[in-house]
Amino acid sequence: MSxxxxxxxxxxxxxxxDHKRIGVLYLIGSVAAFxxxxxxxxxxxxxxxxxxxxxxxxxxxxxxxxxxxLYFHGAAxxxxxxxxxxxxxxxxxxxxxxxxxxxxxxxxxxALSVWLFWAGIVVxxxxxxxxxxxxxxxxxxxxxxxxxxxxxxLYVFTVHLIGFSSILASVNFLVTITYMRAPGIGWFQxxxxxxxxxxxxxxxxxxxxxxxAAVTLLxxxxxxxxxxxDPANGxxxxxxxxxxxxxxxxxxxxxxxPAMGIFYEIYATMAKNxxxxxxxxxxxxxxxxxxxxxxxxxxxxxxxMPDWLRIGQMVTTLLISVPVGLMTISLFGTxxxxxITFNTPMYYGTAALYLLIIGGLTGIPLAITxxxxxxxxxxxxxxxxxxxxxxxxxxxxxxAVDFWFPKIAGRMxxxxxxxxxxxxxFIGVNVTFWPLFIIGVQGMPRRYWDYSQFPPHFAxxxxxxxxxxxxxxxxxxxxxxxxxxxxxxxxRATDNPWGSRSLEWTHTATPPGPGNFPKDVVVEAxxxxxxxx
Amino acid sequence: MRKKSMKRVxxxxxxxxxxxxxxxxxxxxxxxxxxxxxxxxHLWHEVLVDLFVIGGxxxxxxxxxVYKYRATRPxxxxxxxxxxxxxxxxxxxxxAFLFMADDFYLAAKGWTVWNEYRNVPRNALxxxxxxxxxxxxxxxxxxxxxxxxxxxKTGDGLVVPVGRAVVLRMTSTDVVHSFFLPEYRVKxxxxxxxxxxxxxxxxxxGETLATCAEFCGNRHSFxxxxxxxxxxxxxxxxxxxxxxxxx
Ligand code: HEM
Ligand SMILES: [Cu+2]
Ligand SMILES: [Cu+2]
Numbered sequence: 001m002s003x004x005x006x007x008x009x010x011x012x013x014x015x016x017x018d019h020k021r022i023g024v025l026y027l028i029g030s031v032a033a034f035x036x037x038x039x040x041x042x043x044x045x046x047x048x049x050x051x052x053x054x055x056x057x058x059x060x061x062x063x064x065x066x067x068x069x070l071y072f073h074g075a076a077x078x079x080x081x082x083x084x085x086x087x088x089x090x091x092x093x094x095x096x097x098x099x100x101x102x103x104x105x106x107x108x109x110x111a112l113s114v115w116l117f118w119a120g121i122v123v124x125x126x127x128x129x130x131x132x133x134x135x136x137x138x139x140x141x142x143x144x145x146x147x148x149x150x151x152x153x154l155y156v157f158t159v160h161l162i163g164f165s166s167i168l169a170s171v172n173f174l175v176t177i178t179y180m181r182a183p184g185i186g187w188f189q190x191x192x193x194x195x196x197x198x199x200x201x202x203x204x205x206x207x208x209x210x211x212x213a214a215v216t217l218l219x220x221x222x223x224x225x226x227x228x229x230d231p232a233n234g235x236x237x238x239x240x241x242x243x244x245x246x247x248x249x250x251x252x253x254x255x256x257x258p259a260m261g262i263f264y265e266i267y268a269t270m271a272k273n274x275x276x277x278x279x280x281x282x283x284x285x286x287x288x289x290x291x292x293x294x295x296x297x298x299x300x301x302x303x304x305m306p307d308w309l310r311i312g313q314m315v316t317t318l319l320i321s322v323p324v325g326l327m328t329i330s331l332f333g334t335x336x337x338x339x340i341t342f343n344t345p346m347y348y349g350t351a352a353l354y355l356l357i358i359g360g361l362t363g364i365p366l367a368i369t370x371x372x373x374x375x376x377x378x379x380x381x382x383x384x385x386x387x388x389x390x391x392x393x394x395x396x397x398x399x400a401v402d403f404w405f406p407k408i409a410g411r412m413x414x415x416x417x418x419x420x421x422x423x424x425x426f427i428g429v430n431v432t433f434w435p436l437f438i439i440g441v442q443g444m445p446r447r448y449w450d451y452s453q454f455p456p457h458f459a460x461x462x463x464x465x466x467x468x469x470x471x472x473x474x475x476x477x478x479x480x481x482x483x484x485x486x487x488x489x490x491x492r493a494t495d496n497p498w499g500s501r502s503l504e505w506t507h508t509a510t511p512p513g514p515g516n517f518p519k520d521v522v523v524e525a526x527x528x529x530x531x532x533x
Numbered sequence: 534m535r536k537k538s539m540k541r542v543x544x545x546x547x548x549x550x551x552x553x554x555x556x557x558x559x560x561x562x563x564x565x566x567x568x569x570x571x572x573x574x575h576l577w578h579e580v581l582v583d584l585f586v587i588g589g590x591x592x593x594x595x596x597x598x599v600y601k602y603r604a605t606r607p608x609x610x611x612x613x614x615x616x617x618x619x620x621x622x623x624x625x626x627x628x629a630f631l632f633m634a635d636d637f638y639l640a641a642k643g644w645t646v647w648n649e650y651r652n653v654p655r656n657a658l659x660x661x662x663x664x665x666x667x668x669x670x671x672x673x674x675x676x677x678x679x680x681x682x683x684x685x686k687t688g689d690g691l692v693v694p695v696g697r698a699v700v701l702r703m704t705s706t707d708v709v710h711s712f713f714l715p716e717y718r719v720k721x722x723x724x725x726x727x728x729x730x731x732x733x734x735x736x737x738x739g740e741t742l743a744t745c746a747e748f749c750g751n752r753h754s755f756x757x758x759x760x761x762x763x764x765x766x767x768x769x770x771x772x773x774x775x776x777x778x779x780x
Contacts, residue, residue: 063750063751063752067748067750141708141709142708143707143709143725144708144709144749147707231724231725231726232725232726235726236726237709237724237725238724238727271611272604272609272611273611274611276613276616277616277621277625279621279625280621280625283625302720302721303722303724304721304722304724304727304729307651311644311647314640314643314644315636315637318636318640319633319636321632321635322629322632322633325632326625326628329624329628332594333624335595335598336598336602337602337613337614339602339604339610339611339612340599340602340603340604341604342603350596353592353596353599354595357588357591358588361584361587362584364580364583365580365584368580368639368640368643369643369644369647370573370643370646370647370650371577371643373650373718373719373721374573374715374718374719374720376720377713377746378746441577442715443716443744445713445745445746445754446746447748447753447754448753448754449754450755451754453683453742453744453757532610532611533610
């Protein structure tokens with residue numbers, strides 16, 4: 001059984017409504033965004049290597065140049081890479097397979113979603129073409145975003161396109177998971193990855209419209225002269241920050257949940273164990289959905305919000321540790337009395353233990369209002385969110401591609417190169433971000449390209465961080481080039497090389513053909529995707 | 534009957550989980566002269582210990598299991614015991630209560646220090662701070678205005694007397710900025726249309742800095758100022774001099 005392989009036809013890919021191909025299109029787009037945003041990260045790091053102009057032209061235009069890199073890096077990493085990489089690529093490719101469905105509920109809407117996403121990427125890339133390059137950071141706070149000469153419309157349209165794409169995808173997948181499970185698959189027999197996406201899509205559906213509204217008002221203020229955010233005319237600056245974070249905090253769960261979901265799958269398969277305390281983890285995910293909308297003020301701890309709100313949301317924010325803790329215990333517990341085989345995905349899985357701990361626990365001081373009043377907006381915060389998003393979640397995408405590669409490409413990766421890539425990545429990120437934790441506590445602000453006012457030893461830490469970034473760059477080149485080369489000439493893969501019990505491995509050909517399953521899937525009573533006995 | 538006693542157990546646990554940590558956190562929280570930066574450092578170290586313990590336990594368990602449960606032969610499968618219903622609930626409820634207890638404990642500690650941060654001592658010196666792209670001006674209650682130029686490093690910047698609390702009433706004329714005093718462990722945003730405040734306690738004479746911590750464009754990195762704490766007598770002389778110059 002294979003995809004009527006009459007060779008490669010571009011139009012077949014561009015106009016496809018097959019969820020697997022759409023998934024791959026998402027992957028290509030998000031890796032492209034990652035690559036460009038990664039180059040921006042290297043430029044940023046080069047600039048921060050020493051105080052004063054390092055690679056920018058001079059002290060006067062330096063800020064303008066640097067701010068464009070930083071804008072693109074942040075916006076593209078989140079909107080162009082992580083969200084589409086997880087809820088676009090991984091969800092599209094895997095969800096229908098995991099629930100035994102032939103496709104998603106609305107395949108053509110699915111195609112529209114991926115086109116909107118690609119359009120968003122193209123609009124984002126116009127950053128490098130227009131003369132008035134956007135410099136509003138991925139947060140786009142007014143009044144700066146309204147007053148700057150930089151192009152605000154590109155930012156807003158990127159958010160619109162990718163936002164609409166996500167809303168459509170959310171509806172599509174929520175319906176698919178609810179109504180298209182193969183006969184016999186009940187809610188508590190779903191894969192953890194399916195659950196993680198289900199919860200992530202609920203969050204997305206509820207909160208993305210708020211972001212879309214917030215940035216639309218920016219557009220109106222800037223180009224049509226309205227005053228939503230203009231206090232001189234009855235508007236309010238803080239309104240935007242509230243709306244923005246009302247979406248953008250939940251957005252981190254849209255990233256975090258599927259990332260966890262991926263690691264659950266890898267753990268169960270590679271340890272040949274069922275998920276430890278499955279239901280607790282599922283309730284944990286649902287708990288995150290419930291709490292996610294009540295914690296946004298932790299991004300506004302020093303923004304002049306009423307004191308009681310800063311305390312109330314400190315409590316809700318700290319309580320996130322409960323569902324996240326339960327999910328973490330389930331993840332770690334899955335290893336208990338397992339029979340773990342190590343391949344590159346499991347290397348990433350092992351690293352994830354550590355990344356989850358560092359990334360998660362450094363969030364706790366930031367959740368405590370009064371500690372955040374010093375640590376917020378410093379490179380401590382910066383290192384925290386890189387550990388959890390820029391590394392933990394990013395590694396989950398890399399691990400997912402490595403793990404499902406045999407299924408997707410029908411070929412095996414070059415394992416040696418994949419491992420080498422892993423080690424460069426893992427060592428590199430630690431070299432990059434630990435120094436930033438340290439100078440962050442000492443007061444190094446984020447979004448600074450010059451820091452001459454600070455003690456000279458800051459420069460040493462920044463130098464180390466820059467070296468780390470280049471180590472990561474080597475790892476990324478090794479990893480991504482491996483995908484491309486192995487997809488073309490890797491060794492042929494068998495149907496289920498890791499011996500998984502999950503439907504996407506047990507019931508499909510490699511790679512799965514149109515319609516996914518040779519025969520309609522029916523599971524027996526008591527089936528679970530983690531039944532290794 | 535069963536249900537009722539279950540309920541009682543849960544409510545007792547909830548009371549212990551919420552109440553005890555708060556009581557504990559409040560024990561001995563009363564101090565004399567408030568010094569927010571010192572309280573900050575103290576809390577920070579406590580939280581670090583907390584994090585090292587939790588992180589250490591999880592990391593040790595994880596790494597140990599990764600090592601211990603390696604497969605030793607091909608085709609081997611895991612032998613995780615099936616959880617009984619009671620064990621499943623236990624593994625959810627007990628850690629949930631432990632996490633919650635720690636959360637409330639930290640929240641109570643954090644709240645205590647937070648109150649110190651927001652309650653301005655009565656005799657505080659009041660200075661109006663205005664942020665604009667890209668510098669700060671300071672206006673004292675007698676009308677004296679100072680600034681600082683980061684390029685030439687001239688100007689007095691913010692001058693304050695040692696031993697007296699300083700409260701800053703802050704606003705911005707253009708975009709959002711944030712007045713960040715790393716040495717005093719505090720920052721607060723400034724924005725047009727609102728007045729925000731922060732206060733700090735200069736304990737010793739010396740020069741520190743305040744720098745902008747909310748992105749504000751091209752010269753965001755350069756938007757900083759000297760903060761000079763001087764002995765009270767010296768402060769008065771300086772102030773008198775400034776007044777003479779200004780008036
Ligand atoms: C190892 C690769 C990476 C390096 C070396 C890197 C480096 C940096 C640096 C130097 C900054 C700016 C710091 C500043 O000026 O304050 C930054 C900001 C940021 N990065 Fe990364 N980064 C990496 C990967 C990622 C990834 C994978 C993500 C995905 C979520 C990400 C998300 C962000 C965001 C959201 C910002 C904030 C942008 C802003 O301030 O508006 N980064 N990164
Ligand atoms: Cu948040
Ligand atoms: Cu600034």
